[in-house]
Amino acid sequence: MPKSLSMQMxxxxxxxGYERALEAKKNGKLVGWATSIFPQEIPEAFGLDIVxxxxxxxxxxxxxxxxxxxxxxxxKGYSNDLCSYARVNLGYMYKETIDGVNMPAPDFVLCxxxxxxxxxxxxxxxxxxxxxxxxxxDTPYNAGYExxxxxxxxxxxxxxEAIHQLEKITGQKFDETKFKKVMDISSHAGDLWKEVMAxxxxxxxxxxxxxxxxxxxxxxxxxxxxxxxxxxxxxIKELKENLKNGTTTFRGEEKHRIMYDGIPCWxxxxxxxxxxxxxxxxxxxxxxxxxxxxxxxxxxxxxxxxAYSALLNNINLDRLxxxxxxxxxxxxCAGAVYHMNRSCKIMDFLQYELGRRVExxxxxxxxxFDGDQSDPRNFAKAQFETxxxxxxxxxxxKKAN
Numbered sequence: 001m002p003k004s005l006s007m008q009m010x011x012x013x014x015x016x017g018y019e020r021a022l023e024a025k026k027n028g029k030l031v032g033w034a035t036s037i038f039p040q041e042i043p044e045a046f047g048l049d050i051v052x053x054x055x056x057x058x059x060x061x062x063x064x065x066x067x068x069x070x071x072x073x074x075x076k077g078y079s080n081d082l083c084s085y086a087r088v089n090l091g092y093m094y095k096e097t098i099d100g101v102n103m104p105a106p107d108f109v110l111c112x113x114x115x116x117x118x119x120x121x122x123x124x125x126x127x128x129x130x131x132x133x134x135x136x137x138d139t140p141y142n143a144g145y146e147x148x149x150x151x152x153x154x155x156x157x158x159x160x161e162a163i164h165q166l167e168k169i170t171g172q173k174f175d176e177t178k179f180k181k182v183m184d185i186s187s188h189a190g191d192l193w194k195e196v197m198a199x200x201x202x203x204x205x206x207x208x209x210x211x212x213x214x215x216x217x218x219x220x221x222x223x224x225x226x227x228x229x230x231x232x233x234x235x236i237k238e239l240k241e242n243l244k245n246g247t248t249t250f251r252g253e254e255k256h257r258i259m260y261d262g263i264p265c266w267x268x269x270x271x272x273x274x275x276x277x278x279x280x281x282x283x284x285x286x287x288x289x290x291x292x293x294x295x296x297x298x299x300x301x302x303x304x305x306x307a308y309s310a311l312l313n314n315i316n317l318d319r320l321x322x323x324x325x326x327x328x329x330x331x332x333c334a335g336a337v338y339h340m341n342r343s344c345k346i347m348d349f350l351q352y353e354l355g356r357r358v359e360x361x362x363x364x365x366x367x368x369f370d371g372d373q374s375d376p377r378n379f380a381k382a383q384f385e386t387x388x389x390x391x392x393x394x395x396x397x398k399k400a401n
Contacts, residue, residue, distance in 0.1 A: 004249075006215075006235035013218045013227050014059075018101055021049040025104035030170060033103070033126065034110035035119050036220050037294070038137065039159065039308050041186050043110065044224035045179035046166055050110070051103045052221045057088035059101050059217075061266035061374040069095065070375050084343040084374035086122045093129055108132050108169055110162075114139040114314045116346055133169055135162050139309045145319050147306045155305040182224040183298045190295040190307075192232035193219050197293075199239045200284040201331050203257070206242035208250035209283035210273045213264050219292040255280030256395045259327050261354070262288055262339030262347060267376040275385060279392045285331035287323045288312075313346045320350065321357045328362045334395045336366040337388070342378045365398070367391035 003011070025031050032043060036054040043050050060066050066084065069091030074080050078090055092098065096105070109132060111123035120136070127134035137158045140151050163174050196215070199206055215235065222228045242248055260283040265272065276283065291312045296303030310319075328336060336358065338351045355366045367387040372378035 004235075004238055006231055006238055007211075009227070009231040009234060010215050010218055013222050013225070013231060014055075016227075017049075017221055018051065018103065021051050022102065022104050024049040030107040031104050032108045032110055033106040035112050035115055035123070037114050037291075037308065037311065038110045038112040039162075039304065041179060041182045041224050041304070042159065042162055043166065044182045044186075045175055046170055046172055047178075048166075048170070050221075051106075053089040053092075053103070054085045055217055055221045056092070056101060056103055057085040057374050058264075058266045060088055060092075060098070061376075062269060063100055064267060064376070065098060065100060066267060066374040067376055069098070080375070082343075083116075083118050083122075083345075084372055084378075086118060088374050089122070090125065093126065106130055106132055108135065108166075110135050110137075112137040112139060112308065114308055114311060116313060116344070118345075133165065135165050137162060137308075139314055142310060142315050142319075145316060147309045151309060152302050152305045155309055156301055159301065159305065180299055183296075183304065185226055185229060186224040186294065187296055187298045189219060189223050189228045189232065190293045192229060192236065194290075194293045194295065196232055196235055196239070197285070197289060198330075199236070199243070202243055203332055204248060204254040205250060205257070205282055205284050206239045206248050208248070208273070208277075209260070209286065210269070210276070211249055212286070212289050213269065216289060216292060223292075223294060250277075250282050252277035252282075253280050254282045256334050256392065256399075257282055257284045257332055258391075259283070259285045259287070259324065259331065259333045259336040260339070261286065261324060261336060262341050262351070263344060263373040265339070265371040265376075265379050266374060268371075268379055268381075271381065272384070275388065279388060281335075281388070281392065283337075285327040285333055287320075287327050290323070290327070313344075313350070317350065317353065317357075320354060321361060324354065324358045325361045328358065328364050333364060334399065335391050336364055337391065338366060338368045340368050340370045342370070342372045343375065344373065365391060365394045 021031050032050045034050050036052050066088050070087040072091030073087040109123050109126050111119050218228045294307045296307040338355050341348050359366055369384045369387045
């Protein structure tokens with residue numbers, strides 16, 4: 001089946017990003033590595049080429065190359081209990097080049113703790129190995145339902161320090177006008193990503209939800225680029241055309257609509273999609289995918305600080321429950337599937353309580369399965385199929401009644 005124009009655009013954006021970084025390094029220009037939800041508006045305003053190790057690890061895993069890199073890191077003394085994204089990247093750090101997608105060695109690294117605390121030590125190790133500067137933005141955990149003004153002020157101060165550090169590293173003066181323009185693009189990309197996901201609220205959905213895990217690459221690594229806005233506008237156009245024609249990118253009969261919670265098992269993405277299709281299950285909503293819609297009013301630095309703080313695992317349990325319950329309600333989901341991800345400890349531990357509370361709040365049944373985002377040793381097809389079969393039987397029973 002030929003790829004849609006929007007998917008071709010998406011692939012080009014990703015590939016061009018790696019090629020530009022490699023070319024920049026070759027020509028003696030500075031290149032950085034960054035965590036996936038670092039406020040990329042800042043380095044983008046400097047015109048810097050940035051690559052994202054988590055995005056790279058996901059791509060390597062989808063091409064079934066992650067196990068070799070995990071074992072390389074383990075052979076250097078890193079525990080296999082560590083996040084597999086970290087192990088893939090640390091293994092790559094030692095190997096320096098692999099078959100497939102490559103990243104140039106960094107001249108500086110950018111780390112934001114809104115993901116988890118693992119990234120702190122991971123990026124400290126990168127900085128030590130490559131002997132390069134580390135710029136760290138610490139986002140306090142939001143114990144309250146909303147981000148406090150104290151936290152906003154603290155994070156904004158770190159934005160300013162990051163800008164100052166990059167001025168010293170690059171020898172450039174920060175351009176406020178360009179920064180505002182990048183904020184415009186980035187916030188618009190977040191709005192469009194929300195609109196893309198919202199189209200799956202239609203029943204039946206004009207898209208197979210697993211498609212979004214492919215498009216997610218550019219909202220992660222190219223939020224501040226106009227090409228990402230153009231790609232999402234084209235995708236929205238295609239999906240609206242599907243609605244008009246009664247067609248869909250879902251390759252099966254949509255019998256059951258579910259919410260999928262957690263990072264995909266990238267090594268088994270195709271397998272899981274095919275199995276869901278065999279059961280008539282379409283993933284139409286995901287709180288994880290929603291994380292990447294970094295939304296704020298352009299020019300509002302307070303809003304930007306809040307947006308980069310209140311996401312993923314950095315918000316309290318009540319808000320996590322409400323977010324998932326809202327997805328289930330909005331997307332008319334008959335079930336929910338939770339990935340018990342061995343790599344992402346904070347997400348994994350929360351899933352047990354999240355599943356119980358969300359079911360109590362919505363009345364929608366759920367299933368859990370064990371897996372890993374990049375380590376293929378931690379996933380069993382038999383268990384996955386058994387759990388999904390059980391959920392399917394419950395959804396069919398509730399539907400019949």
